[in-house]
Amino acid sequence: xxxxxxxxxxxxxxxxxxxxxxxxxSVMPTDAxxxxxxxxxxxxxxxxxxxxxxxxxxxxxxxxxAEVVSYARTIKGLKVAALVPNFKGAEAAxxxxxxxxxxxxxxxxxxxxxxLRKTHEEVFEEVRQIVALIKTLPVDRRPQFEGSLSTAFGCxxxxxxxxxxxxxxxxxxxxxxxxxxxxADTTGYANPAQVKSMIKSIWAAVGRDKLTGIxxxxxxxxxxxxxxxxxxxxLTTFDSSLGGLGGCPFAPGASGNIVTxxxxxxxxxxxxxxxxxxxxxxxxxxIVKAAVPDEMYGFTPDAGVPKGYVQGGxxxxxxxxxxxxx
Amino acid sequence: xxxxxxxxxxxxxxxxxxxxxxxxxSVMPTDAxxxxxxxxxxxxxxxxxxxxxxxxxxxxxxxxxAEVVSYARTIKGLKVAALVPNFKGAEAAxxxxxxxxxxxxxxxxxxxxxxLRKTHEEVFEEVRQIVALIKTLPVDRRPQFEGSLSTAFGCxxxxxxxxxxxxxxxxxxxxxxxxxxxxADTTGYANPAQVKSMIKSIWAAVGRDKLTGIxxxxxxxxxxxxxxxxxxxxLTTFDSSLGGLGGCPFAPGASGNIVTxxxxxxxxxxxxxxxxxxxxxxxxxxIVKAAVPDEMYGFTPDAGVPKGYVQGGxxxxxxxxxxxxx
Numbered sequence: 334x335x336x337x338x339x340x341x342x343x344x345x346x347x348x349x350x351x352x353x354x355x356x357x358x359s360v361m362p363t364d365a366x367x368x369x370x371x372x373x374x375x376x377x378x379x380x381x382x383x384x385x386x387x388x389x390x391x392x393x394x395x396x397x398x399a400e401v402v403s404y405a406r407t408i409k410g411l412k413v414a415a416l417v418p419n420f421k422g423a424e425a426a427x428x429x430x431x432x433x434x435x436x437x438x439x440x441x442x443x444x445x446x447x448x449l450r451k452t453h454e455e456v457f458e459e460v461r462q463i464v465a466l467i468k469t470l471p472v473d474r475r476p477q478f479e480g481s482l483s484t485a486f487g488c489x490x491x492x493x494x495x496x497x498x499x500x501x502x503x504x505x506x507x508x509x510x511x512x513x514x515x516x517a518d519t520t521g522y523a524n525p526a527q528v529k530s531m532i533k534s535i536w537a538a539v540g541r542d543k544l545t546g547i548x549x550x551x552x553x554x555x556x557x558x559x560x561x562x563x564x565x566x567x568l569t570t571f572d573s574s575l576g577g578l579g580g581c582p583f584a585p586g587a588s589g590n591i592v593t594x595x596x597x598x599x600x601x602x603x604x605x606x607x608x609x610x611x612x613x614x615x616x617x618x619x620i621v622k623a624a625v626p627d628e629m630y631g632f633t634p635d636a637g638v639p640k641g642y643v644q645g646g647x648x649x650x651x652x653x654x655x656x657x658x659x
Numbered sequence: 660x661x662x663x664x665x666x667x668x669x670x671x672x673x674x675x676x677x678x679x680x681x682x683x684x685s686v687m688p689t690d691a692x693x694x695x696x697x698x699x700x701x702x703x704x705x706x707x708x709x710x711x712x713x714x715x716x717x718x719x720x721x722x723x724x725a726e727v728v729s730y731a732r733t734i735k736g737l738k739v740a741a742l743v744p745n746f747k748g749a750e751a752a753x754x755x756x757x758x759x760x761x762x763x764x765x766x767x768x769x770x771x772x773x774x775l776r777k778t779h780e781e782v783f784e785e786v787r788q789i790v791a792l793i794k795t796l797p798v799d800r801r802p803q804f805e806g807s808l809s810t811a812f813g814c815x816x817x818x819x820x821x822x823x824x825x826x827x828x829x830x831x832x833x834x835x836x837x838x839x840x841x842x843a844d845t846t847g848y849a850n851p852a853q854v855k856s857m858i859k860s861i862w863a864a865v866g867r868d869k870l871t872g873i874x875x876x877x878x879x880x881x882x883x884x885x886x887x888x889x890x891x892x893x894l895t896t897f898d899s900s901l902g903g904l905g906g907c908p909f910a911p912g913a914s915g916n917i918v919t920x921x922x923x924x925x926x927x928x929x930x931x932x933x934x935x936x937x938x939x940x941x942x943x944x945x946i947v948k949a950a951v952p953d954e955m956y957g958f959t960p961d962a963g964v965p966k967g968y969v970q971g972g973x974x975x976x977x978x979x980x981x982x983x984x985x
Contacts, residue, residue: 486975486976487965487966487967487975487976488966489966490966491966492965492966492967492968493965493967493975493976493980493983495976495980495981495982495983496976496980496981496982497981497982497983520965521962522965522975523976524925524928524929524974524975524976525887525925525929526928526929526930526974526977527928527929527974527975527976527977530976530977530981531976534981551958552958552962553921553924553925553958553959553962554883554918554921554925554957554958554959555883555921555924555925555928555958557880557881557883557884558883558884558886558887558925560884561851561884561887561888562887565891589962592880595879595880595881598879598881599850599851599879599880599881599884602850602852602853602881603850603851603852603853604852631880632877632878632879632880632881632915633879633880636847636878636879636915639813639818639819639846639848640813640814640815640816640817640818641813641818641819642818648850648852648853649812649813649819649848649850649853650812650813650819650821650822650849650850650853650856650857651852651853651856654819654821654822655821655822655823655856655860656821656822656823657819657821657823
């Protein structure tokens with residue numbers, strides 16, 4: 334979206350209110366979710382995945398997603414995204430006014446059956462119905478519809494899914510009418526070489542404009558290295574979670590989203606513009622900490638920025654700073 | 660060293676027995692150090708920095724370094740490295756038989772004065788004396804002599820040191836007779852763009868063969884991303900510490916070496932040969948844990964390798980695995 338990328342090099346999509354909160358047992362009060370989202374937007378975050386339209390009995394943490402979407406829509410300049418597991422979820426997301434809806438397709442059919450209780454063909458049928466629904470809407474009210482290839486770099490049940498299989502599933506999603514495909518390293522299995530290879534192969538199959546972002550986990554500590562690899566070949570949108578909420582990767586079974594604060598620090602120190610004020614972002618942690626007892630983490634929050642660090646410049650040690658007088 | 664790189668793409672230099680142990684207050688018994696080093700060598704590690712020749716009253720953890728060097732020299736195929744703060748330390752390291760000695764030059768003169776109590780000119784004088792001493796030795800007994808540019812990416816006291824300053828100091832070390840210069844991100848300030856820029860600038864000044872390795876910390880979580888950047892421009896030697904010993908970066912003031920296990924996993928999963936058996940390496944942790952109570956960490960040790968992961972292949976999801984039959 335052009336307006337989203339205006340003035341920035343990289344779009345960070347905060348997924349903490351969805352991926353973070355759905356991975357913890359505590360239920361965050363709706364007001365705290367709203368305060369969190371508003372504070373991130375005020376810090377310069379331009380896209381937030383605010384929740385998931387799943388049955389409340391499955392994920393009580395997400396029961397208020399419609400209300401949160403409606404609220405988030407009132408924040409100027411914020412793109413409001415939501416996860417939908419199926420057509421019914423998409424209907425609810427559209428009714429609530431989400432700007433973007435993401436339906437995960439687990440490239441591992443075993444995982445798909447276990448997670449969504451659906452075969453690939455059954456998921457494709459949901460995609461077809463969602464595309465048909467979107468087409469009934471006036472053009473200016475149509476949400477962006479992403480089909481996300483989850484477990485794209487390997488599955489804890491099936492192990493590695495061959496790249497050719499992932500690419501074929503991505504082609505299918507685009508053929509069925511998804512505006513774009515997403516790539517998700519749900520299991521934290523990806524490595525930088527694989528990330529580059531996968532992106533290039535998907536681009537070759539469906540075109541560069543159909544894949545712009547990636548959702549990376551830090552389960553094996555390679556999260557930011559994988560971001561760097563994706564950035565290197567030309568991706569410009571990255572998902573991350575404030576404080577890595579939803580599971581410290583040091584704990585077994587953790588989801589291990591990459592930490593928004595560390596991601597912002599890395600990109601900013603490289604001289605890339607994210608539009609996000611790191612100091613303001615660090616303060617948002619207090620809102621989350623006050624609302625849920627779960628541990629937040631992050632290297633940059635603990636260590637602080639380098640002495641003399643100034644945000645938003647040409648990068649630390651780059652540009653004019655390389656040649657500064659002694 | 661050609662024999663060291665034979666059959667491998669990347670040389671990992673384990674610095675835990677030096678940088679790890681000198682950063683914790685516990686003193687590891689000499690026998691445990693020997694067992695650790697022997698076990699890492701058996702797992703395929705080809706270079707270990709086994710200690711530092713500093714006065715025992717300053718760092719009692721390093722009091723047995725001469726004995727450890729002598730022992731490590733008996734391990735076939737292992738390159739034995741040691742840190743030396745000055746000429747006196749170099750004399751002791753050479754007497755003990757170190758294959759490689761590294762003298763740190765803090766590019767921040769403030770840090771140099773505080774850490775080594777020496778101006779840059781005084782450090783250069785030590786370098787001159789060490790070079791002269793090495794020249795008195797028979798050619799086959801001369802250790803490799805590295806001058807390491809520490810705080811190269813910024814200093815906690817002075818902040819950013821301009822790249823031109825770092826490069827000039829590197830040129831000076833080579834002119835004085837160091838076999839090579841090293842780059843050390845002592846403070847964990849580096850970012851991937853800065854790492855690439857710095858390496859290229861030093862290469863332009865002194866030649867590619869004079870800079871082959873880098874010592875990176877993970878203080879702000881960018882450790883492996885910085886490794887990837889350095890690898891991308893062509894560096895082939897990386898320092899790391901087993902279990903990140905010497906300080907979890909989640910604790911303030913931690914040294915935060917990158918974790919050897921995570922580094923091996925990243926490189927191996929990219930299809931690069933390190934010569935190190937990851938399963939055997941993971942078992943070495945038990946020796947360290949039994950000997951010192953300090954916390955060890957690491958993402959890969961906690962999460963395990965991906966399901967179906969086979970080490971030493973063409974990489975996870977790469978080569979033939981990209982095209983495997985469904």
